[in-house]
Structures are given as C-alpha cells and as structure tokens.
Amino acid sequence: MKVPLSWLAEYVKLPPTKQLTDRLTMIGHLLDKELEVNGETVIDLELRGNRADLFGIVGIAREVSAAFETSLIAPKTVSLPRIDSKSPLITVNENAFDLVSRFTALKLSVKIKPSPAWMRKRLEAYGVPAINNVIDITNYVMLETAQPIHAFDYGLLRGGHLTLRRAKSGEIFHTIQQGTNIKLSSNDLVISDDEKAQTLMMIGGFYSGVNEKTEETLIEAAIYNQGSCRRTARRLKIATDAGTRQEKNLDPYGVGYALERAVYLLKELADAKVTSETSDYFPNPPKQTEIEFDENDIFRLGGVVVPGKEVVKMLNNLEFKTEAVSDRVLKVTVPTFRTDVEGIADLVEEIVRIYGYESIPLTPLTDQTPEPDTYxxxxxxxxxxxxxxxxxxxxxxxxxxxxxxxxxxxxxxxxxxxxxxxxxxxxxxxxxxxxxxxxxxxxxxxxxxxxxxxxxxxxxxxxxxxxxxxxxxxxxxxxxxxxxxxxxxxxxxxxxxxxxxxxxxxxxxxxxxxxxxxxxxxxxxxxxxxxxxxxxxxxxxxxxKNISQFSPLYRVISAFPPIIEDINIVSMALPYEQLVAKIRKVSPLIANVCLVDKFNQKLTLRITYHSDKRQLSTQDIEPIRKQLQDLNRVGK
Incomplete structure (x- = not known):
C-alpha cells in the first residue's frame, strides 16, 4: 500500500519519517520501501490481507493516531439523501443474491473539468493517472477510504437503472481498458443496464464511462462476495486496485461513508447537485461485534501484564468502545471497519502490538533446546x-x-x-x-x-x-x-x-x-x-514399509534424570579443552559440557547437571549458573 505522506498528514500529525516507519513496522505494518515521486515522499507498506481497512489512507491514519496517541482528523462528508424504499436505480436478480451483500447508488448532475492540482498530485504519487474530476474523485475516495466507487454516465444507461445478475455463459463484456473483449461465465457477476453488461465487480465497462460530455452521473459503491470477485479476476486475468480491495473483507457500513465523502467532493469540485434519492440494497445488515474480554487473557495469551487503564486507553485509541462489566472484565464493541477482529485472541493481539512486542519479558528456557522433529x-x-x-x-x-x-x-x-x-x-x-x-x-x-x-x-x-x-x-x-x-x-x-x-x-x-x-x-x-x-x-x-527401522541401543544411566540447559559464552583465548575444564571446575554437579553451536566468537554450550544421589532442582543449579555468568563476563 503506497502512502503519500503529505496526504496522510491531512488526517493525523506525523513524526519524522524514520520514526514513523519504525513504529509502523513494530505494530505490524512493515516498510517495504520509501520512494520519491515528483518531490513527494511516499512510503510503501506491506499489509496483512485481513486488514481491509488499511487499504485506505484513513485506515493508516487511524493506526498512526493510535500508535503515537495523536488526534485523528476525519475527512469532510455530507449526508446522503434519504433512502427510497423502492430502490428504483437498482435491481438484484435472485440468482445474484449470494454474490452481493450491499449495493448503494444515487444520481447527481455534474460539470466535467480537470481536477485541481492537489488532487492530481496525490493520485499520481500513488500511481493513478488523473482523467477528469468525476473519475478522479471516485479513485481518490477509494484510496482514501478503501471502498471502491464507480461512476456511470447516466445518460448512457439504457432503461435508467442497473441490474445485478449472473452473466450468461459466453456473454461478451467490453472493459474500460480500450474496450478489450472478455468472455464471461455464469459464475461471474455483472452490473448491467437493460441492454448489456456495463461493469464487473473489479473493472468498469467501455460504453458507460464518464466523459467530457457527461451531464448526469450515477455513482455506486458495493460489497461483493470476496471469493467470487477473486475467482473472476484470476480467471479473466484482471488486476485492478478496486479488485484488490473487493477481495478483502470490506466494511459494509463503509459504503455509505465512502459515498458521503464522494458526494462532498463532487459538490466541491464538480458543482454537483443530487438529483435522486438513495437506492440501497442491504438485505442483511450485520450486527456490530461485541466481545466479553477478561484482561487476564492478555498475560495468558501474550505473556505480558498490561495495567487495566492502559488496556482501556489503547482500545479506545483504536476506536474500540469499552464498558466495565466487573473487575478486569470489559465488554468491548468492535468498530465495523475492523472486520478482522472476531474474538478474545484478536483483542490480545491489538493490545500487545500497541503496547509493544519488545515489552514481552524474556524468559530463558530451563531445559535443553528441543530437538527438531520431522515426519x-x-x-x-x-x-x-x-x-x-x-x-x-x-x-x-x-x-x-x-x-x-x-x-x-x-x-x-x-x-x-x-x-x-x-x-x-x-x-x-x-x-x-x-x-x-x-x-x-x-x-x-x-x-x-x-x-x-x-x-x-x-x-x-x-x-x-x-x-x-x-x-x-x-x-x-x-x-x-x-x-x-x-x-x-x-x-x-x-x-x-x-x-x-x-x-x-x-x-x-x-x-x-x-x-x-x-x-x-x-x-x-x-x-x-x-x-x-x-x-x-x-x-x-x-x-x-519395506525398509527396516533403526532401533538405537540404550542403557539406564541413573535413577535421577539430569537437568540440561544451553548457555551462550564468549570464546576465551583458551583451547576448547581448557575452556571445558575451567567450566567443569565450577561445580562437581556439572556432568558434561558439549559445544552445540558457534557464531563468530560466541559459543553455545549444552551443560548437563547431574547427581547420582538426589534429584536436582532449579535452586541447586542457580548458584552454578551465576558463577558461569561471572566466568563469561571475565572472558569478555
């Protein structure tokens, strides 16, 4: 995900670039590379596929806000017109019910002209060419919110409305990319007018795009079946920014937010006026996720103790709502844009990554390093x-x-x-x-x-x-x-x-x-x-089955099992035999010393503690371990 820093700075105060990228890396968003595009600093982040919200600049800004505890400035929006219960602009055929979960559309009159320089610069810094103000706004809002938006020339739609249906087997679709012909299957979802398919889930069509003659546009935003979108894109070999996002688990409530942002920009930059009510197909709005969270699970799963006030603060900074249920137990309401958070383990991950993985205490093993086991x-x-x-x-x-x-x-x-x-x-x-x-x-x-x-x-x-x-x-x-x-x-x-x-x-x-x-x-x-x-x-x-297995011989050494641990020691200016002899002199309980690894001047030695008279405990070997540490310090 490419992030122009001047664009990101519109929503959150930024620290120096090195500090920013280091912190983002530590909370799970690795820096791939840093670029300069037309004098603009752009960071390219390697994102996890389950974080659909981060495929928009605002999502990155939320993470920066939580990581540095700074305020988030939300983009300006306007309210959409009321929803027309009859949804005259869209129809979803029964055979496509499983391919779309939300589809929202409205009409606006617009004036086509070039986009302002600041918008063109930001789009070009990301890698999207500027075309005209309406198309640029749909691309801008997609990169800003992670929600794809498409604009049609309403005058070119036969019948004045859109139908979502499965394609006919062998149906031909003409893409917006120079009208390339694509043969569809009945597994593909198309958005069509009364005459032909006008767009697919991830790419627009050739015949209804916004152009310099457009006077009225229909804009839509939708949530499609992720698997269907991915299969169609792979089979047709179509790779687009919209398709990349539609393959993720997008927030269905983000559809309205993205359209509100688009309408605001269209009014500002295209002299737009709304000419219809909102048509909204949203048959099964999901309930907001609520999780009963025991703060003790942070130590159980994450290995670190985090104070209760810090837990609430970090969750609130991430826009999770919290309500105390009892001592150390919270009811956490997950924001709808965090479609990746489903249970207790997800909340622990959120807290630990913001608190800092480096804060997890180092606990040395009190046993030998496990041997690798293979099938x-x-x-x-x-x-x-x-x-x-x-x-x-x-x-x-x-x-x-x-x-x-x-x-x-x-x-x-x-x-x-x-x-x-x-x-x-x-x-x-x-x-x-x-x-x-x-x-x-x-x-x-x-x-x-x-x-x-x-x-x-x-x-x-x-x-x-x-x-x-x-x-x-x-x-x-x-x-x-x-x-x-x-x-x-x-x-x-x-x-x-x-x-x-x-x-x-x-x-x-x-x-x-x-x-x-x-x-x-x-x-x-x-x-x-x-x-x-x-x-x-x-x-x-x-x-x-025909190869005989090797059974190693063994003998019982002692009735009391040894305690075995690995230690690191700086190689001294001594032959190895003398070093081992010096370690053995530390205690008669050191039964064996074995070199298991060597890196530069550091040796990993496996120490075996054993007594023929009794079972040793950690308390028995703790003083010996301290003497070995003193020996190591002298060696340095």
Missing amino acids: PSYSIGEKLRDLLTGMGINEVVTLSMVANELAPGGIPLVNPPDPNFGNLRTKISPSLINYAQRLLNANQQRVSIFEIGKIFQKTIPKPVSKGDSFSDIEGYGESLHLGIAMAGKNEEKNWNNQPRDFNIYDLKGILDRLAILLGVDKLNYEIGQAGSVFWIEINVEELM
Missing part, C-alpha cells in the same frame, strides 16, 4: 536425495499444480491461481517428462533428473470420526512419490569417449543400485517411455 517420510526423502545425487542424477522441483494437458484425470481446483494450471497432479512422471523435454529442446545433451514430491488422488470418503484426517473425510488423499527421468546421451562427449543414448536398461540399473543401497530385495515401480524420455515412478510411502 517419517522426511528422513527417507533425504536419504533418497543423497543416494540419487551420488549417482549423478540432478534433483528438480516442479509444481503440484500442473498444466491441464498434463493432468488427464487430475483433481480440478475450485480456485486455481492460473486457469491454465487448474489441476493437482495424480502422477509425478508427466511433469518430469515435460521438464526433461524442455531441457532437450534447450540443447542439453545429457538429461538425468529426479523429483520427490506429493501426488494427489481421490479416495473413498468415510464417516467423520475422531482422528480422521481432512483428506480422508473429504475423499481426497496425498502421498509422496519419486520420479526419475533420463534422456539424451549417457555422458558428455570428449576426446576419449563415444557417448551413447540412454535406454531403459540405464534406468533399471539405477533401480537395482538403489534397492541395494536401501537394503530391500525389490522395488515396486512403474516404468515407461515418452518419445526419447525414459521414466520411472515409485510410491515412496509404500517403499517405507
């Missing part, structure tokens, strides 16, 4: 990689989402990131064959590659019971497979050899060698040839 197939995967690369075969990684032509019988994705890659693979070999062929086409003489990756398959759904995995319940499963592909010559040509073409026996030789190294009598595999590419595919999870 069973990880070890066999690593072993296979070592063995195959040792045989001169190179590892490649391909996508589990494959091109449609490579996935006959594949598992179709509901919302693929790319319509051309809309299936999960059911075999690994087609991807490898395609990769090998690409290498041959690039004049690679020797192709010898392998991949270890997931494949997916349909399973028979079973009744839900405790312990079932998601894939079992839904009727889909996944498993780990190994694929190997070979093509071209068996070795690079030089003065002393005569390379030959790879053949199926080369692959079988690899299999025989692999079986010996894995300690199995036989490998179950699928083998084949596609053109000049020879390939093999093995189910790794089936292979794991």
Whole structure:
C-alpha cells in the first residue's frame, strides 16, 4: 500500500519519517520501501490481507493516531439523501443474491473539468493517472477510504437503472481498458443496464464511462462476495486496485461513508447537485461485534501484564468502545471497519502490538533446546536425495499444480491461481517428462533428473470420526512419490569417449543400485517411455514399509534424570579443552559440557547437571549458573 505522506498528514500529525516507519513496522505494518515521486515522499507498506481497512489512507491514519496517541482528523462528508424504499436505480436478480451483500447508488448532475492540482498530485504519487474530476474523485475516495466507487454516465444507461445478475455463459463484456473483449461465465457477476453488461465487480465497462460530455452521473459503491470477485479476476486475468480491495473483507457500513465523502467532493469540485434519492440494497445488515474480554487473557495469551487503564486507553485509541462489566472484565464493541477482529485472541493481539512486542519479558528456557522433529517420510526423502545425487542424477522441483494437458484425470481446483494450471497432479512422471523435454529442446545433451514430491488422488470418503484426517473425510488423499527421468546421451562427449543414448536398461540399473543401497530385495515401480524420455515412478510411502527401522541401543544411566540447559559464552583465548575444564571446575554437579553451536566468537554450550544421589532442582543449579555468568563476563 503506497502512502503519500503529505496526504496522510491531512488526517493525523506525523513524526519524522524514520520514526514513523519504525513504529509502523513494530505494530505490524512493515516498510517495504520509501520512494520519491515528483518531490513527494511516499512510503510503501506491506499489509496483512485481513486488514481491509488499511487499504485506505484513513485506515493508516487511524493506526498512526493510535500508535503515537495523536488526534485523528476525519475527512469532510455530507449526508446522503434519504433512502427510497423502492430502490428504483437498482435491481438484484435472485440468482445474484449470494454474490452481493450491499449495493448503494444515487444520481447527481455534474460539470466535467480537470481536477485541481492537489488532487492530481496525490493520485499520481500513488500511481493513478488523473482523467477528469468525476473519475478522479471516485479513485481518490477509494484510496482514501478503501471502498471502491464507480461512476456511470447516466445518460448512457439504457432503461435508467442497473441490474445485478449472473452473466450468461459466453456473454461478451467490453472493459474500460480500450474496450478489450472478455468472455464471461455464469459464475461471474455483472452490473448491467437493460441492454448489456456495463461493469464487473473489479473493472468498469467501455460504453458507460464518464466523459467530457457527461451531464448526469450515477455513482455506486458495493460489497461483493470476496471469493467470487477473486475467482473472476484470476480467471479473466484482471488486476485492478478496486479488485484488490473487493477481495478483502470490506466494511459494509463503509459504503455509505465512502459515498458521503464522494458526494462532498463532487459538490466541491464538480458543482454537483443530487438529483435522486438513495437506492440501497442491504438485505442483511450485520450486527456490530461485541466481545466479553477478561484482561487476564492478555498475560495468558501474550505473556505480558498490561495495567487495566492502559488496556482501556489503547482500545479506545483504536476506536474500540469499552464498558466495565466487573473487575478486569470489559465488554468491548468492535468498530465495523475492523472486520478482522472476531474474538478474545484478536483483542490480545491489538493490545500487545500497541503496547509493544519488545515489552514481552524474556524468559530463558530451563531445559535443553528441543530437538527438531520431522515426519517419517522426511528422513527417507533425504536419504533418497543423497543416494540419487551420488549417482549423478540432478534433483528438480516442479509444481503440484500442473498444466491441464498434463493432468488427464487430475483433481480440478475450485480456485486455481492460473486457469491454465487448474489441476493437482495424480502422477509425478508427466511433469518430469515435460521438464526433461524442455531441457532437450534447450540443447542439453545429457538429461538425468529426479523429483520427490506429493501426488494427489481421490479416495473413498468415510464417516467423520475422531482422528480422521481432512483428506480422508473429504475423499481426497496425498502421498509422496519419486520420479526419475533420463534422456539424451549417457555422458558428455570428449576426446576419449563415444557417448551413447540412454535406454531403459540405464534406468533399471539405477533401480537395482538403489534397492541395494536401501537394503530391500525389490522395488515396486512403474516404468515407461515418452518419445526419447525414459521414466520411472515409485510410491515412496509404500517403499517405507519395506525398509527396516533403526532401533538405537540404550542403557539406564541413573535413577535421577539430569537437568540440561544451553548457555551462550564468549570464546576465551583458551583451547576448547581448557575452556571445558575451567567450566567443569565450577561445580562437581556439572556432568558434561558439549559445544552445540558457534557464531563468530560466541559459543553455545549444552551443560548437563547431574547427581547420582538426589534429584536436582532449579535452586541447586542457580548458584552454578551465576558463577558461569561471572566466568563469561571475565572472558569478555
């Protein structure tokens, strides 16, 4: 999200830029980069997708206001005309009820002219070109409030009203971008007049845009189904600022606020006069979220104690309303624009990030650092990689989402990131064959590659019971497979050899060698040839059942378990053996010293405290720990 600082400063007092960006980063809005655009300082923030309110300058201003405890200056607005219960400007067809939750529109007479310099400068600093005052105002308000707004030339709308409906299969839509033709499906929502589709959820149409001849405009703001908007945008490959925002969980009550702001600016900059009442489709207004919040949950979930007065102050600064229910218990009313806050954990996050993550006390572990734990197939995967690369075969990684032509019988994705890659693979070999062929086409003489990756398959759904995995319940499963592909010559040509073409026996030789190294009598595999590419595919999870597991020997050392902890120490000008001896002299309870990590001149040592006579406690080792800390200070 690009934020021109002079624009932001209109709503909140700003500290120096470095202090501002550091504080924003600490409360969760990372600085991506700082730009200079036509002499204007612009900060580009990396925002979380669940914070729909921050995709507007006013939302950023609210965060700055809360972080620095300064006042927020709200943009000027005017009230909308009363709502016409008949909503003559809009109709929502029954087949589109699930695709739109609010749609509000009204008409105004306007005078088209260039926007003032200050508005053009701000839009250009963000990266939006100025066109004319009416279109610029809709873009300006969207960037200001995060709520997209669209303006039509009312005189170009056949029938004088808009209908929200699902597109007809194969219906053609002409975008505002040079009238590009797009073929729609029945899953797409269109906003049409009596003749044709005039706009989509994320982009306007070619035939009803505001132009220099426009005398009356219809402006609208809406909240659409997020998933539908995203799927349509991805399938049609349309990326717009409006679409980016409509894919977020926008505030339905922000529709009215954005239109009030737009009408104010239209009156100021386009001599606008309202010529209709407000048409508003809003069948299910959501209730404002209320949460009973126990302040003790801050320590339980966040690990920090925050005074009660500070809790109320921070929540109020974030525009949450609070009401005391009992001692340390509040009823918190969430502002409608905070659609990401749903429960107690969300409130704890809000308080801790404003209070400061750096305020969470550091509590050292009193035990050894946990060893990393991996799933069973990880070890066999690593072993296979070592063995195959040792045989001169190179590892490649391909996508589990494959091109449609490579996935006959594949598992179709509901919302693929790319319509051309809309299936999960059911075999690994087609991807490898395609990769090998690409290498041959690039004049690679020797192709010898392998991949270890997931494949997916349909399973028979079973009744839900405790312990079932998601894939079992839904009727889909996944498993780990190994694929190997070979093509071209068996070795690079030089003065002393005569390379030959790879053949199926080369692959079988690899299999025989692999079986010996894995300690199995036989490998179950699928083998084949596609053109000049020879390939093999093995189910790794089936292979794991045939590999004997290693069971380490062990012995009981003592009836009393040791206490183990890791410490950091500055490396002294001593050989390591002398350093260990010096540490052991601190106490007879130090049974072992082991180096587990080294960074620059700092060593991480694992200390084992043990007694054969009794169980040690933290009180026993606390004096030893202090002596080790003194030793460390002397070492510095």
